[in-house]
Amino acid sequence: MVMRMLLIYIILQSKRLLSLLPRLLIGTVAVVIAGALAAGLVSGVRAGDESRVKTRIGVVYDEGDSYARAGVGALRHFDSSRNEAEFIAMDEAQAKAGLIDGSLTAYLYIPGDFFTTMYSDDINPMRFVTLSGSAGLDTRLLTEMAESIVRLMAETQAAEYGAVEYARENFPDSNPYEGYDDLIDRYFAAVLDRDKLYSVEIIGYNGNLSFAGHFFAGITFMLSAFWGIGLSPFFSRRSRELGNMLSVRALPAPLQVAGEATVIFAAHFINAVLVLALGKALLDLAGVTIPDKLNNFAAVAALTALCLSSTEMLIFELVPLPPASLMAHFINTAAQCFTAGCVYPRSFFPEPLRTIGALMPFGAAIDCYGGGSALAVTIWAILLLCLTGGIRLARQRGGVS
Amino acid sequence: MKKLLVWYALFTKRLFRRPVFPILLLCIPLLIGTLALAAQNEGGIRVAVVQEKEFDAVKRLLDSESLIKYELYPSEESAREAVASAKADTAWIFRAGAEAEIQKLATGKHTSGAVTVIEREDTVFLHMAREQLAAALYPDVSFALFSDHIEKQWGADKSTVRGYYALTAYKPIIAFESLDGQKPETSLLLMPVRGMLTLLLALTALASAIYWYADAERGAFSRISGVQGQLLPIFSHFCTLLPAAVVSVAALAFTGGFRGWLTESAQLMALCLALSAFSELMRKICRSPELLGALTPAVLVALLALSPVFTEPQAPKWVLYLVPSFLYLRNAALLVPYAIVLAAVASVIKE
Numbered sequence: 001m002v003m004r005m006l007l008i009y010i011i012l013q014s015k016r017l018l019s020l021l022p023r024l025l026i027g028t029v030a031v032v033i034a035g036a037l038a039a040g041l042v043s044g045v046r047a048g049d050e051s052r053v054k055t056r057i058g059v060v061y062d063e064g065d066s067y068a069r070a071g072v073g074a075l076r077h078f079d080s081s082r083n084e085a086e087f088i089a090m091d092e093a094q095a096k097a098g099l100i101d102g103s104l105t106a107y108l109y110i111p112g113d114f115f116t117t118m119y120s121d122d123i124n125p126m127r128f129v130t131l132s133g134s135a136g137l138d139t140r141l142l143t144e145m146a147e148s149i150v151r152l153m154a155e156t157q158a159a160e161y162g163a164v165e166y167a168r169e170n171f172p173d174s175n176p177y178e179g180y181d182d183l184i185d186r187y188f189a190a191v192l193d194r195d196k197l198y199s200v201e202i203i204g205y206n207g208n209l210s211f212a213g214h215f216f217a218g219i220t221f222m223l224s225a226f227w228g229i230g231l232s233p234f235f236s237r238r239s240r241e242l243g244n245m246l247s248v249r250a251l252p253a254p255l256q257v258a259g260e261a262t263v264i265f266a267a268h269f270i271n272a273v274l275v276l277a278l279g280k281a282l283l284d285l286a287g288v289t290i291p292d293k294l295n296n297f298a299a300v301a302a303l304t305a306l307c308l309s310s311t312e313m314l315i316f317e318l319v320p321l322p323p324a325s326l327m328a329h330f331i332n333t334a335a336q337c338f339t340a341g342c343v344y345p346r347s348f349f350p351e352p353l354r355t356i357g358a359l360m361p362f363g364a365a366i367d368c369y370g371g372g373s374a375l376a377v378t379i380w381a382i383l384l385l386c387l388t389g390g391i392r393l394a395r396q397r398g399g400v401s
Numbered sequence: 402m403k404k405l406l407v408w409y410a411l412f413t414k415r416l417f418r419r420p421v422f423p424i425l426l427l428c429i430p431l432l433i434g435t436l437a438l439a440a441q442n443e444g445g446i447r448v449a450v451v452q453e454k455e456f457d458a459v460k461r462l463l464d465s466e467s468l469i470k471y472e473l474y475p476s477e478e479s480a481r482e483a484v485a486s487a488k489a490d491t492a493w494i495f496r497a498g499a500e501a502e503i504q505k506l507a508t509g510k511h512t513s514g515a516v517t518v519i520e521r522e523d524t525v526f527l528h529m530a531r532e533q534l535a536a537a538l539y540p541d542v543s544f545a546l547f548s549d550h551i552e553k554q555w556g557a558d559k560s561t562v563r564g565y566y567a568l569t570a571y572k573p574i575i576a577f578e579s580l581d582g583q584k585p586e587t588s589l590l591l592m593p594v595r596g597m598l599t600l601l602l603a604l605t606a607l608a609s610a611i612y613w614y615a616d617a618e619r620g621a622f623s624r625i626s627g628v629q630g631q632l633l634p635i636f637s638h639f640c641t642l643l644p645a646a647v648v649s650v651a652a653l654a655f656t657g658g659f660r661g662w663l664t665e666s667a668q669l670m671a672l673c674l675a676l677s678a679f680s681e682l683m684r685k686i687c688r689s690p691e692l693l694g695a696l697t698p699a700v701l702v703a704l705l706a707l708s709p710v711f712t713e714p715q716a717p718k719w720v721l722y723l724v725p726s727f728l729y730l731r732n733a734a735l736l737v738p739y740a741i742v743l744a745a746v747a748s749v750i751k752e
Contacts, residue, residue: 023695030699148536159547194535199514323608
């Protein structure tokens, strides 16, 4: 009797969900296209991709200063920066205007006396100017790289001044610039050969996701998670009266939750498969390959669906009506996706946050993309669904309003 | 004014009828505050550093302020293990013979490298991080090259030339600032907060638009017509956004780059206005709560992709200028005219 009621309940809920499905599918395609836009921003995460759109950074400096000129030239041509950013010389007024109208991400201002104050305690520093709260990790790293390159120029300048000074003091009758051109050539050769200072050994990402794999997992998971917001009409239009009636007629609250969770799981599973397949097709179209082997799509989609459906069941049980339900969904999704490492790899975070991120349901689900254990996701799903069932039970018994 | 306040109370009352809405609102500054606390223990690219003997370059790296976090490891094995297990993003092993290798590079001889870099794979981030390694080693290269030149050119003893080489202080040479002169947020954890709050407000506005369909269906405000009738839904969205905007200002106070209460409040009010008009336009275009609900995640993801939240958006300028979150993060002065234009467009679209 109970099983039959449960089956009927699942069919009823499926019909309700199916009435939303065409629109949800439109939403999925739109989400993936929007996501592809986002992915386009990070698809150049592997080194050496010259085709990607570059971050535009203005550089304000005195073009008559040979060291500043050499530094900016180095920024434009060094492998580490040229693939990532376009450094454009301009005056400060143009740079400010570019920042405001969105054509520049930031600008670097090198004061005229920067290279001469470098050796004093009173350095007149370069200024890296952005708009508040709008520069990302890539911009910050580019700045630090610019700082490193300027240090190379400053050291070079120190040596060249020192060589001339030595000759003047110790050989006043000689031309202090004798051999100077040779010195400059040697310095520029050293700057260009600076990568010979180290040897790089790649050990592979055994058991971990590659950077590209990580971004693919992160973005597809995040898209699936945000897609759940579209399910809010399914939850907000549940009939509480029907639930109460069923609970006294052989279908207790926990089984109602199980029935609804089955339907939501199926919706998320279909969606996750669609997102993964579309994502993969778009990557293939763009000629981007993911170097590591992700878990098979069906398993990943099932675990994603299990994690997201159980989380949503609890959220929408606690907060059934919009706009609060959508806000709760967004806050949970944004916070968990961020700490799970959907945006930046989890290794970039401080230790406590890394641990929390790995322990949370979304973190456990992301780890499954690279072959992690499904146990944590399953335990979380059971826990969340039990909690949802408990709340529903208490609510139907009149304990919770 | 009194009438406006009555309408405001009417639209806001229903939100606060259930305790969950204020609880959720309180969660926002709480979450950001927690992130700000976590941010004190900074994150970033993690480098496991091993030195087989003491090096000035390592000291330079450890003393530097950077998004790259250096941690000393006792042995090469432990550093390799840290990289393999993703506890560190890369390991830099400073060999005992590093000085000799630096000398070789300075004198143009073949070198096998002073430092061994161990990575799981080569990425742009690690490529950029290695520039810092080169910069930290370069003073030693530069001095080696300088003394070699003096010796060869002028026959001087290398040990006597140090005084002629002006040592540059290894202290910060770049000051970060925002266009309004404030110190911008530089923490990896807090950098996206402003953008994420903008998206939360966008979602709240869209949720309010979904909610309005039910009001319209019930005919709750059908007696109000004309311009007032056109503006009423926008005002309703604005009222829904206002409490969220107030807590957003409070949350932003936890982050760097806070522009002051007055400026932040004014700019967030302008954003609320723009988002209200934007969501009303979406409501008029979608015509049903199901379609708007289904498109809401796509709109959110598009806003995320087209705004400088995590990375810089790469799209034509005219596209970016259609995005309210982009305008707020980049040029808040345009938000009010943007809202007026969108409200006008929304008003000509029939229900």
